[in-house]
Every structure is written in C-alpha cells, then in structure tokens.
Amino acid sequence: MPEEENEETEEGIEIQYKKTGDLNVKHFSRYGEFLVSFELSKHGWNVYNPMYDEYIDIIAHKYSCAKCGKNWEITPSLICIKCKKDFSKTQKSKIIPVKICNKCKKKYIGNITKCKKCGNSGSENFTNIPTCDKCKGEVKLINFVCPCGSEEYKTKFRTIQVKSSRVEYKEGKSKNTYAIDHKPRDMINCEHHFFVWCLIDDDDKPHFLIMSVQDFIDTMGSSMKGTSFLKDQDRQHFSSVNFGKWAKFVNRFDLLE
Numbered sequence: 001m002p003e004e005e006n007e008e009t010e011e012g013i014e015i016q017y018k019k020t021g022d023l024n025v026k027h028f029s030r031y032g033e034f035l036v037s038f039e040l041s042k043h044g045w046n047v048y049n050p051m052y053d054e055y056i057d058i059i060a061h062k063y064s065c066a067k068c069g070k071n072w073e074i075t076p077s078l079i080c081i082k083c084k085k086d087f088s089k090t091q092k093s094k095i096i097p098v099k100i101c102n103k104c105k106k107k108y109i110g111n112i113t114k115c116k117k118c119g120n121s122g123s124e125n126f127t128n129i130p131t132c133d134k135c136k137g138e139v140k141l142i143n144f145v146c147p148c149g150s151e152e153y154k155t156k157f158r159t160i161q162v163k164s165s166r167v168e169y170k171e172g173k174s175k176n177t178y179a180i181d182h183k184p185r186d187m188i189n190c191e192h193h194f195f196v197w198c199l200i201d202d203d204d205k206p207h208f209l210i211m212s213v214q215d216f217i218d219t220m221g222s223s224m225k226g227t228s229f230l231k232d233q234d235r236q237h238f239s240s241v242n243f244g245k246w247a248k249f250v251n252r253f254d255l256l257e
C-alpha cells in the first residue's frame, strides 16, 4: 500500500464514498486486502501478511499435486484401511478403542491397564488398535494421495500487491470508471509476483482482476514508456462496466497457479 500520498489528494477526493464509503483511504486499502485474502483462501491458498514491506501486501502459499496440480491435502487423514471409511472430520468419536493383551492376546474395548485373563499389566503391554465401527478394520493415519494417483506434492509461494478502487464520482455524478495506480517501482521482476485489483462496484460487490507483472506491462503497451507513468503521475482509468482492456484478467485466479 505505498500510494497513500497520492490518493489523499486531488483525484482521491473526487471519489464519493458510498457504502464501503465511510472507510477512509487507508482502511479501504486494508479492506481490499482482506477481501483478496478471503478470495485466495477459497482457491486453496494459505495467506500471510508480511510484517513490513512496501510492495508486497500478501504472501500466498499452497501445496499442490506435483503431477496434476490439484490442491493437496497436507494433513493426514484417519481412514479405515479395510473399508476406507474416513474418520478425519466428524466421525472421530465413532472409532472403537480396541486394546489387545500382548501376552495372551485377549481383546478389550476401552481403557484397560490390567489383563483380566493373564494378569499382564501396564499400558506398554497392550497394543492399541483403533477400530472401524463399520467393518472392524483398523483405522490408521494415512497420508494424502491425489485422486490422480500421485504421492508427490510441491509447494508454491506467490507474492501479491493489492490495489483497490471504488467507482469514481465527480460532483456527485458517477464517472463509471475505476482508477488504479501502479508506479514504475511496482514492476518487480519476479515471475512469482502478482497484482490483484479489488474493484468495488456501487452495490458493494467486489470484482477481482489478477495479473502477473508481465501481464500488466504487456497490457499497458507503449504507455509504459510514457513520461507521466515514469514520473508516477499516471493512473489507469477504465470502465467500471466492462473493465476495458483489463477485462481479460477478471477472476483469473488460475494465473496464480
């Protein structure tokens, strides 16, 4: 969020705050980051805030299948190895706590420290067998295997700069535009760095545009060389109805993958 200086002046004042409206520029910028964070989380990303950084607002991280790229479940599941019933989420209480005496092999259910048959005692002398309530198979912690068959995952990190805009107003009249303002120094040359624009329409509905730095540069075309851009005086104004030349980035969360 390095652009406060600019937005508080001139053009910033033109924006007539509506429902998200009572938010000042700084809070609105935070609000946009929150919306983007939740949206990223819906797409399987773990989201972190850098303690301090001028250009990175969010660090996003996820595990995905090394083969097919689908989201990877990093935590192991509790699964019956016989019937494959999954106890991980809501069924944990249904696991039957079977214990077997190591000496005489008598089977018990529940907490037992002394075998009634052979007198064997001490928890180390019993074997725990968490048992399936459905088929009596053993329940084990199983590492995730992708439906594609892969047992390998990879870890992805992305850094993100968020820019937010409301619909612009002038003298109480909608200009039907959003305004986004990237500066030359935002053009971090890293393939894992992205811009996410969070555009809030007059019904308070957010629209997300996702692009890599290179996508931004390509779409800007020759205006990247414009003096006003290089002097930090350039703002992208575009239609709030169809997003103009930026429309191709609407909801492109797949570009982060």
Ligand SMILES: [Zn+2]
Pocket (backbone or CB within 6 Å): 065, 066, 067, 068, 069, 070, 146, 147, 148, 149, 150
């Ligand atoms: Zn896979």
Ligand SMILES: [Zn+2]
Pocket (backbone or CB within 6 Å): 080, 081, 082, 083, 084, 085, 132, 133, 134, 135, 136, 137
């Ligand atoms: Zn079972």
Ligand SMILES: [Zn+2]
Pocket (backbone or CB within 6 Å): 101, 102, 103, 104, 105, 106, 115, 116, 117, 118, 119, 120
């Ligand atoms: Zn025994």
